[in-house]
Amino acid sequence: MGSEIEVAQKIVDEAIKRGFDEAATVVTSSKRVMVKIANSEPTVIQHWTPITIELYLTKDGRVFVGSYEPKSLDELLNGIDRIQRIALKVAESQLYAPLPEPVPVKLAEGLFDTRILKAMDSIDRLSERIIEVAHREEIDSIAGMLQLNYVREALVTSKGTQLSEDKTALQGYVRAFAEPDGSGQWCFTSTKYDVSGLEEMASIAARYAVDSKNRVDIEPGIYDVILSPMVFGNLLEYIVDMTSAFSVLMGLSMFMNNEVGNSVSSEKLTIIDEPRTPELPNASSFDFEGLETYNKPIIEDGVLRTLLHNTKTAKMMDVKSTANAGWIKPNPWNIVVKPGDAKLDEIISSVRRGLLITNNWYTRMQSYVDGLFSTVARDAIFYVENGRIVRPINKIRIADSFLNILKNIEHIGKELYNIQWWEVSTPSKIPYVLIRNIRISKHII
Amino acid sequence: MYEDIVLYALKVAEDLGASYAEVRYHRIDGFGIASRNGSIIAAGTEVNDGIGIRVLVNGALGFSSTNVLDRESIRRAVEDAYRAAYTHSRFMKKPIEFAPAKVGRASYSIIERESFDSMDIDQKTSMHRELWDRVSKSNTEAKVKIFTLNYTEFVEEKVILNTDGAYIRSRIPRLSVFYNIVVSHPQKGSIQRFEQLGGSGGLEQLKQWNVEDTVVEEAKVLEKILTSAIEPPREEIPVIVGSEIVALIVHESCGHPSEADRILGREAAQAGKSFIKPGMIGERIGNKHASVIDDPTIPNSYGFYLYDDEGVSARPRYLYREGIINEFLHNRATAQVFNVNSNAAARAMNYGSEPIVRMANTYLKPGDYSFDELLDDVKLGVYMKSFMEWNIDDERWSQRYVGLEAYLIENGEITKFVRNPVLEVTTRAFYSLIDAVGKNLRFYAGTCGKGEPMQGVPVWFGGPDVRLSKIRLGVA
Numbered sequence: 011m012g013s014e015i016e017v018a019q020k021i022v023d024e025a026i027k028r029g030f031d032e033a034a035t036v037v038t039s040s041k042r043v044m045v046k047i048a049n050s051e052p053t054v055i056q057h058w059t060p061i062t063i064e065l066y067l068t069k070d071g072r073v074f075v076g077s078y079e080p081k082s083l084d085e086l087l088n089g090i091d092r093i094q095r096i097a098l099k100v101a102e103s104q105l106y107a108p109l110p111e112p113v114p115v116k117l118a119e120g121l122f123d124t125r126i127l128k129a130m131d132s133i134d135r136l137s138e139r140i141i142e143v144a145h146r147e148e149i150d151s152i153a154g155m156l157q158l159n160y161v162r163e164a165l166v167t168s169k170g171t172q173l174s175e176d177k178t179a180l181q182g183y184v185r186a187f188a189e190p191d192g193s194g195q196w197c198f199t200s201t202k203y204d205v206s207g208l209e210e211m212a213s214i215a216a217r218y219a220v221d222s223k224n225r226v227d228i229e230p231g232i233y234d235v236i237l238s239p240m241v242f243g244n245l246l247e248y249i250v251d252m253t254s255a256f257s258v259l260m261g262l263s264m265f266m267n268n269e270v271g272n273s274v275s276s277e278k279l280t281i282i283d284e285p286r287t288p289e290l291p292n293a294s295s296f297d298f299e300g301l302e303t304y305n306k307p308i309i310e311d312g313v314l315r316t317l318l319h320n321t322k323t324a325k326m327m328d329v330k331s332t333a334n335a336g337w338i339k340p341n342p343w344n345i346v347v348k349p350g351d352a353k354l355d356e357i358i359s360s361v362r363r364g365l366l367i368t369n370n371w372y373t374r375m376q377s378y379v380d381g382l383f384s385t386v387a388r389d390a391i392f393y394v395e396n397g398r399i400v401r402p403i404n405k406i407r408i409a410d411s412f413l414n415i416l417k418n419i420e421h422i423g424k425e426l427y428n429i430q431w432w433e434v435s436t437p438s439k440i441p442y443v444l445i446r447n448i449r450i451s452k453h454i455i
Numbered sequence: 456m457y458e459d460i461v462l463y464a465l466k467v468a469e470d471l472g473a474s475y476a477e478v479r480y481h482r483i484d485g486f487g488i489a490s491r492n493g494s495i496i497a498a499g500t501e502v503n504d505g506i507g508i509r510v511l512v513n514g515a516l517g518f519s520s521t522n523v524l525d526r527e528s529i530r531r532a533v534e535d536a537y538r539a540a541y542t543h544s545r546f547m548k549k550p551i552e553f554a555p556a557k558v559g560r561a562s563y564s565i566i567e568r569e570s571f572d573s574m575d576i577d578q579k580t581s582m583h584r585e586l587w588d589r590v591s592k593s594n595t596e597a598k599v600k601i602f603t604l605n606y607t608e609f610v611e612e613k614v615i616l617n618t619d620g621a622y623i624r625s626r627i628p629r630l631s632v633f634y635n636i637v638v639s640h641p642q643k644g645s646i647q648r649f650e651q652l653g654g655s656g657g658l659e660q661l662k663q664w665n666v667e668d669t670v671v672e673e674a675k676v677l678e679k680i681l682t683s684a685i686e687p688p689r690e691e692i693p694v695i696v697g698s699e700i701v702a703l704i705v706h707e708s709c710g711h712p713s714e715a716d717r718i719l720g721r722e723a724a725q726a727g728k729s730f731i732k733p734g735m736i737g738e739r740i741g742n743k744h745a746s747v748i749d750d751p752t753i754p755n756s757y758g759f760y761l762y763d764d765e766g767v768s769a770r771p772r773y774l775y776r777e778g779i780i781n782e783f784l785h786n787r788a789t790a791q792v793f794n795v796n797s798n799a800a801a802r803a804m805n806y807g808s809e810p811i812v813r814m815a816n817t818y819l820k821p822g823d824y825s826f827d828e829l830l831d832d833v834k835l836g837v838y839m840k841s842f843m844e845w846n847i848d849d850e851r852w853s854q855r856y857v858g859l860e861a862y863l864i865e866n867g868e869i870t871k872f873v874r875n876p877v878l879e880v881t882t883r884a885f886y887s888l889i890d891a892v893g894k895n896l897r898f899y900a901g902t903c904g905k906g907e908p909m910q911g912v913p914v915w916f917g918g919p920d921v922r923l924s925k926i927r928l929g930v931a
Binding site for chain 2: 043044045046047048049050051052053054055056057058059060061072073074075076077078079080081082085086089092093096099100101102103104105131132133134137138141151152153154155183184185187195259260261262338371372373374375376377378379380382383384385386388405407409432451452453454455
């Protein structure tokens with residue numbers, strides 16, 4: 011097909027030739043290898059080399075998007091022809107705004123590590139290492155995933171934007187099991203070939219598995235709760251998604267009832283969207299509209315500082331884009347919590363009666379508008395009494411509201427962990443946090 | 456449809472020495488329109504088109520895929536899968552084997568009674584505006600603040616070949632409508648409802664779904680809940696669990712834990728393990744009312760297929776039969792471990808995904824009670840008709856469903872709305888407390904997520920209304 015930029019330019023040219031007012035496309039070619047592990051052995055090794063094409067077209071205020079993994083450029087052009095035939099029959103978009111003019115973009119450095127590319131042919135050595143490191147503890151088995159990823163992404167718009175970037179990523183997670191009932195899970199993510207990060211991941215998961223053996227039940231009720239970076243990262247993924255202006259417009263956000271400038275959390279909390287942190291795999295120098303990305307606080311010292319915008323949502327809300335396009339939905343790049351000053355030991359010592367929850371899944375909302383949710387705590391959960399971890403406990407749920415979670419934050423840990431896994435899709439740097447007075451529920455029969 | 460390429464890939468894998476190889480050409484062609492409060496946001500198309508290759512080498516499994524379909528790219532993709540499996544085979548404590556299977560050579564398709572082209576694009580666009588016109592005028596006291604609608608049509612085509620002789624061609628068109636309603640009241644706050652309708656076939660389904668009346672009814676009910684609902688009783692009471700919630704419960708607490716790959720730990724780091732252990736076939740999990748079936752062959756279902764992605768012929772699977780754990784969902788690899796035949800549960804989301812053990816259309820077997828008969832003996836109880844929040848632990852044992860449309864039952868009659876009742880139970884408790892089962896079986900559409908990378912596949916969940924003898928509800 012040619013280079014990614016050439017292909018993207020050709021697609022844009024062909025779209026304009028067919029009568030569209032504007033066109034933008036992101037052409038991505040990637041190479042990805044993943045090892046999936048269960049019972050401490052590989053279950054499948056997967057290899058992908060797809061070429062994907064994201065397409066944006068407008069005609070007289072009508073907006074069209076396309077997502078293609080086509081087997082040829084001709085097939086893609088057929089797709090554009092198909093849209094062209096229906097273009098004027100679709101109503102104008104309420105969200106339409108012109109694509110921005112090209113701006114100078116300083117490309118971020120350090121998003122690409124050749125060692126990741128080289129390691130793809132010998133990923134078996136990494137799998138072996140992770141299994142071995144986890145088994146240094148007295149565990150029975152691990153399950154998990156290791157992935158190496160390389161992408162070349164090219165953006166071309168009909169306004170004249172031509173940008174391209176190469177990125178790599180190393181990602182993994184491990185869940186360790188220790189009979190009879192112990193389990194622990196941890197993850198790691200980086201743009202760098204950071205094997206020590208993976209080893210630490212395996213060690214933490216294994217340690218939590220050993221420490222959480224022989225669990226007991228506790229009663230539901232109100233507890234002070236220490237959330238691990240895995241758990242707080244999961245809840246923040248939902249909360250930050252609600253700061254996308256598109257989520258607000260679509261009725262999928264508790265920030266529908268909060269304006270920028272309002273206090274929405276404990277003043278101890280600052281959450282930053284960081285596209286310019288080269289260590290995290292969603293780092294990007296430009297957004298899908300070609301605007302230069304920049305780091306920005308979303309919540310700063312407890313105050314909602316901005317929603318995340320592209321030019322469309324920005325026009326609708328009469329503000330400037332925050333360079334978070336998505337042509338339709340603005341998204342965070344990487345989520346980073348500003349570190350506090352407490353070590354985990356100090357956080358634990360400040361809890362009189364509470365829980366340490368190290369992992370969770372299945373966060374679901376009763377109402378996005380009110381932020382009512384519950385989530386299932388899983389793997390190692392500990393009962394904490396008078397400043398000490400007392401015993402591991404059986405599964406429970408957090409059932410509360412996101413606003414309570416944010417308002418009741420008491421401590422923010424000083425150490426940040428690189429988090430990304432099945433339940434936290436946005437790469438994040440997250441600390442342990444202590445939240446007072448959280449409602450804990452469990453099954454009654 | 457690219458049989459020559461598929462055959463070429465299979466030959467390359469055989470020449471390399473794979474003990475098993477399977478090649479799947481898989482194309483998904485979709486079109487959708489999204490709107491907010493009747494105004495179109497965007498129309499979109501999706502084409503996902505390529506081949507997925509799976510090989511078994513010295514007991515290790517390798518998968519690769521490509522959407523560049525020239526011979527050189529395909530040869531490289533097959534070599535990638537082979538090499539990855541080969542290099543990892545030295546770690547295999549227990550080599551993977553596939554159970555022998557009678558694989559099919561067949562071609563099948565679903566014919567749309569009304570094709571997607573039979574309705575013009577401007578009609579599909581105006582449907583969004585007309586629905587908003589109706590729903591926005593449905594309420595008096597509270598306001599419909601947000602109504603978003605996603606209309607999606609897509610066609611899935613596959614050609615599956617493997618070294619055991621399977622040769623399956625299929626074409627399945629599907630339609631889905633998803634909406635989100637937010638109703639707000641200046642003093643009483645907000646309430647929200649998601650709903651998805653979906654099935655295989657063409658536009659004839661739109662009429663069956665009767666979306667225009669359904670959304671208006673939903674908005675009216677949400678207003679009434681918001682303005683009049685009371686707290687549910689705190690004592691132990693009979694609870695009628697509505698068909699919509701029963702459908703989700705059987706998917707989550709019977710279908711998922713019956714997936715043999717999960718039972719063997721293959722999903723342990725993602726979707727988790729299962730409370731069902733390998734030796735538990737024949738053990739009791741509920742009473743005689745607990746019969747759950749997963750059936751890919753239900754005509755016009757969202758999870759419809761006749762052959763799975765390993766080429767095995769599909770059939771209904773009795774997962775729980777009258778309260779007994781009866782059968783697991785298998786692919787050929789798990790079938791070999793359990794020394795049974797595959798029951799054709801291998802599905803892949805798209806060409807870039809490995810086939811894994813999945814549900815299709817899972818439902819609780821209906822009984823013989825009318826809804827009035829379910830109500831009849833209840834002096835004080837609750838009927839939970841629909842839900843928003845729900846979740847379940849990774850072994851599929853402890854689960855929680857928060858009612859959205861829910862009613863108080865007094866002396867055999869539905870009286871007032873109750874707000875946010877919580878049913879938080881174990882799997883055994885739910886299936887053991889059923890004391891009456893309704894006769895009306897209804898199905899609901901959803902996209903079931905599993906695997907790494909995450910694969911979402913279309914499924915139906917189904918069930919009748921059921922009555923639980925006595926349980927204490929919480930409140931969210």
